[in-house]
Amino acid sequence: MIISQLGYYSLIFGLLTSIFIFFNSSIQLKKNNLVISDKTTGLIGFQFFFVFISFISLIYSFIISDFSNETVYNNSHTTKPLFYKITGTWGNHEGSLLLWLLVLTGVLLGFIFKSRNEPNNYRLLTTLFHQIIVIGFFVFVLKTSNPFNEIFPVQKEGLGLNPILQDPALGIHPPILYLGYVGTSIIFSAALASMISNYVNKNWAKNIKFWILFSWIFLTGGILLGSIWAYYELGWGGFWFWDPVENVSLMPWLSLTALLHCIVTLEKRELFKKWTIVLCIITFALSMVGTFLVRSGILNSVHTFANDPSRGIYILTFLLVLVLLSFVIFIIYENKNFTQKSEIFTLSKETAVLINNWFILYFLSVVLIGTIYPIFLDVILDEQISVGPPFYNKLILPFLIPFVLFMSIGPSMKWIKTNFKFGAKSFFVIVFTMVLSFFTVYFIGEKNIFILLLFIGFFYLLLKSLDQFRYKTKNFAQIFSHTGFSLLLISILLNSFSSREIVKNIQVGESFTLKNEKIIFKKIAIEKEKNYESIVGFFEILDAKNTIINLQPEIRIYNEPEMATSEASIKTTLFKDRFITINIIKDQNFFNVRYQHKPFMIWIWISTLIIMLGGMFAIFRKNKEVNI
Amino acid sequence: MKSKIFLTIKILIIFILISFNLKNIAMASTFSEEQTINITKNLRCLICQGQTIHESNSDFAESMKKYIKGELENGKTNDEIFSSLIEKYGQWIVYDPGISKNTLLLWTLPLLLFLIGGAIIANRIFKKDYEN
Numbered sequence: 071m072i073i074s075q076l077g078y079y080s081l082i083f084g085l086l087t088s089i090f091i092f093f094n095s096s097i098q099l100k101k102n103n104l105v106i107s108d109k110t111t112g113l114i115g116f117q118f119f120f121v122f123i124s125f126i127s128l129i130y131s132f133i134i135s136d137f138s139n140e141t142v143y144n145n146s147h148t149t150k151p152l153f154y155k156i157t158g159t160w161g162n163h164e165g166s167l168l169l170w171l172l173v174l175t176g177v178l179l180g181f182i183f184k185s186r187n188e189p190n191n192y193r194l195l196t197t198l199f200h201q202i203i204v205i206g207f208f209v210f211v212l213k214t215s216n217p218f219n220e221i222f223p224v225q226k227e228g229l230g231l232n233p234i235l236q237d238p239a240l241g242i243h244p245p246i247l248y249l250g251y252v253g254t255s256i257i258f259s260a261a262l263a264s265m266i267s268n269y270v271n272k273n274w275a276k277n278i279k280f281w282i283l284f285s286w287i288f289l290t291g292g293i294l295l296g297s298i299w300a301y302y303e304l305g306w307g308g309f310w311f312w313d314p315v316e317n318v319s320l321m322p323w324l325s326l327t328a329l330l331h332c333i334v335t336l337e338k339r340e341l342f343k344k345w346t347i348v349l350c351i352i353t354f355a356l357s358m359v360g361t362f363l364v365r366s367g368i369l370n371s372v373h374t375f376a377n378d379p380s381r382g383i384y385i386l387t388f389l390l391v392l393v394l395l396s397f398v399i400f401i402i403y404e405n406k407n408f409t410q411k412s413e414i415f416t417l418s419k420e421t422a423v424l425i426n427n428w429f430i431l432y433f434l435s436v437v438l439i440g441t442i443y444p445i446f447l448d449v450i451l452d453e454q455i456s457v458g459p460p461f462y463n464k465l466i467l468p469f470l471i472p473f474v475l476f477m478s479i480g481p482s483m484k485w486i487k488t489n490f491k492f493g494a495k496s497f498f499v500i501v502f503t504m505v506l507s508f509f510t511v512y513f514i515g516e517k518n519i520f521i522l523l524l525f526i527g528f529f530y531l532l533l534k535s536l537d538q539f540r541y542k543t544k545n546f547a548q549i550f551s552h553t554g555f556s557l558l559l560i561s562i563l564l565n566s567f568s569s570r571e572i573v574k575n576i577q578v579g580e581s582f583t584l585k586n587e588k589i590i591f592k593k594i595a596i597e598k599e600k601n602y603e604s605i606v607g608f609f610e611i612l613d614a615k616n617t618i619i620n621l622q623p624e625i626r627i628y629n630e631p632e633m634a635t636s637e638a639s640i641k642t643t644l645f646k647d648r649f650i651t652i653n654i655i656k657d658q659n660f661f662n663v664r665y666q667h668k669p670f671m672i673w674i675w676i677s678t679l680i681i682m683l684g685g686m687f688a689i690f691r692k693n694k695e696v697n698i
Numbered sequence: 699m700k701s702k703i704f705l706t707i708k709i710l711i712i713f714i715l716i717s718f719n720l721k722n723i724a725m726a727s728t729f730s731e732e733q734t735i736n737i738t739k740n741l742r743c744l745i746c747q748g749q750t751i752h753e754s755n756s757d758f759a760e761s762m763k764k765y766i767k768g769e770l771e772n773g774k775t776n777d778e779i780f781s782s783l784i785e786k787y788g789q790w791i792v793y794d795p796g797i798s799k800n801t802l803l804l805w806t807l808p809l810l811l812f813l814i815g816g817a818i819i820a821n822r823i824f825k826k827d828y829e830n
Contacts, residue, residue, distance in 0.1 A: 306753035458793025
């Protein structure tokens with residue numbers, strides 16, 4: 071109870087510190103100090119410390135199951151394993167916003183440390199703008215989502231955590247995702263600051279690139295964890311469904327990816343200054359839109375913990391204020407501080423980056439419009455429509471082909487001007503691509519020109535990316551990310567075309583077949599755990615070579631809150647996942663068994679990791695340059 | 699210059715091929731089992747949270763699957779089944795929003811933005827050529 075109080079007052083102190091930092095940095099800006107004082111750095115440290123204490127207090131309250139705290143009462147239970155008590159801290163609206171705040175103040179502290187060699191007024195202005203966001207969120211947390219509300223009389227037992235959130239991947243999914251999501255805030259603050267302090271140049275690009283990569287890597291990781299979780303927990307073997315909550319994480323990812331390519335151009339050529347700034351603003355605005363859509367309860371999903379219109383209105387108003395602020399600053403400083411040489415040759419890396427941005431922004435607009443259009447239609451015309459996979463497939467897939475072709479040749483372009491040579495090696499790559507694609511399409515039995523073209527594009531990208539290993543100067547960051555991306559597209563395509571599934575209602579002892587595999591339902595057993603009981607089905611799979619594979623899907627009946635979940639049992643091999651789930655059929659002895667072949671599943675995860683690895687290469691390469 | 703023309707032609711051919719084939723993708727499927735899955739994958743389970751009928755095991759979804767299988771065996775086409783369901787449950791039930799008066803902007807807005815973006819970039823790149 072005391073700890074809960076500590077957390078609350080720590081938050082208040084944090085807010086006071088923020089207000090103090092805000093005024094302090096404006097005074098210092100006026101004085102035009104040449105060095106940022108230790109006091110300011112110290113205050114930013116304190117601010118983070120206060121939020122950290124508050125966060126730890128909440129975790130502690132969850133660990134000791136302090137049910138005088140409303141958040142703990144609503145989302146925890148004494149019988150839960152310790153790990154899920156801890157992850158339960160951010161498995162709810164209030165706690166997850168405290169995590170938002172923690173990352174928000176954390177990235178500013180990181181920024182102050184990482185930017186020691188940058189001009190002082192740029193650092194101060196960044197601090198100033200960041201404080202606006204910080205104060206906004208402090209007020210939001212304290213006013214509408216206080217995690218330390220007390221309830222009286224104190225309850226003996228909590229209501230428990232949604233069982234489908236009780237999962238290791240989902241336990242760490244929010245912190246990782248938030249590091250990426252909220253990391254974009256510092257990009258936004260720094261972009262505004264750089265505009266005013268006339269610092270939109272190579273050095274700024276070098277400085278902010280770290281934070282773009284940081285956010286990008288973590289956001290990729292967060293999305294990956296979410297997908298893995300959806301794959302094995304939701305029980306139907308899919309990993310991406312163009313669900314609005316998935317889309318809102320993809321949108322900042324897309325704009326970060328566009329920004330990543332822009333910032334390199336700015337760093338190397340001092341080009342696209344205005345556009346880079348606009349992208350910085352868009353990226354953070356999209357993170358806020360995501361927070362708004364998810365937290366307001368407009369979207370229905372597991373992420374929507376509570377429906378409270380006042381929260382949605384607050385975030386929306388705050389978002390509008392921030393966008394308006396950045397818009398005004400942009401208008402004022404747009405022409406004043408930006409001089410740029412505008413010469414771009416048609417065949418150059420600059421053009422390639424422009425085309426990259428063109429396509430990525432198109433994909434972004436598809437996702438954005440697909441996500442918010444139904445909401446508007448509902449509000450304005452009271453008509454409900456669903457915008458699902460068919461919409462995205464139709465608008466995105468055809469454009470992927472030219473996109474990957476440009477993506478294949480882009481990296482071999484040179485800055486300023488390129489002279490293309492079409493040699494024997496290029497010819498060989500094309501021939502090899504064709505052979506690979508024809509073979510693949512023949513193999514999966516989809517004799518369709520469109521699918522063939524997709525494969526040609528994806529394989530061409532793969533081979534062109536791998537081809538760069540021959541180059542004397544290698545850009546490992548780019549090679550890995552592009553290779554990873556092409557592998558990702560290939561695995562997704564293969565996965566979606568050669569997945570097989572069979573659904574049967576059977577009793578214990580019966581069997582069925584899928585392709586040349588025999589699936590035998592051996593027995594069931596009941597197991598009792600601390601926080602759930604489970605019905606375990608024992609299955610034997612006899613494959614073509616008569617090797618036995620054992621799979622044990624479960625139905626778990628959680629006690630607090632009472633809810634049944636279906637746990638998939640998955641056997642992963644290099645080329646194929648075998649995926650099985652069972653469900654009870656009411657009042658019968660039959661079980662509903664869903665058995666699936668999901669080819670190349672593991673490659674979807676691996677290729678995403680390769681994409682992230684590319685980002686890490688970029689970070690380390692940058693450090694090396696600084697050292698020299 | 700030569701390679702630019704070459705590239706443009708390549709892209710054009712690709713787009714033509716795509717537009718020819720989009721129709722085929724929509725129509726392809728032979729087995730009734732597979733056809734049922736194709737249909738149920740595009741239907742929202744109305745009592746679940748963001749799940750398709752295909753994925754869901756709810757009573758609603760199960761009875762829907764039976765109904766659709768029956769309709770297919772009766773010789774109904776995909777389109778007929780979809781439109782009868784839309785009539786009954788509203789547009790909300792299908793994941794494909796389709797092209798109608800309400801969704802015209804949904805489909806055209808992204809494409810319009812793509813064209814505008816392309817125009818801006820072309821203007822930027824080829825400006826020099828005009829000035830010379």
